[in-house]
Amino acid sequence: MKINGILTLNYKTEDNASLIYNSLEVDNGNYVKSKINKNTINYEINSDSLGSFLATVDDLIASEIVCEKIINKTNDL
Incomplete structure (x- = not known):
């Protein structure tokens, strides 16, 4: 069985989108293709x-949350 999905993430600024895109791009393997357009990452x-699909999505979202928390903490300084 082949399972495909698209996850779209929108950010307040293009800089935040770019930081997260570049941070997560290193970790993306053959299961994930990513594109950035202004403040949106697809x-x-x-x-x-299904198990592999869900694990990949879970890892991607967990990593994104960490990146977002780092950006928010950095902006608070």
Whole structure:
């Protein structure tokens, strides 16, 4: 079975989107293709099983949350 999905993330600024895109791009393997357009990142996730698909999406979202928290803490300084 082939499972595909698209996750779209919108940010307040292009700088934030760029920082997160560049931070997460290193970790993306063959299962995730990403594109950035201004303040929006689109992730295309492809997998051969539901379990792998869900694990990939979970890892991606967890990593994004960490990046977002770092940006927010840095902006507070």
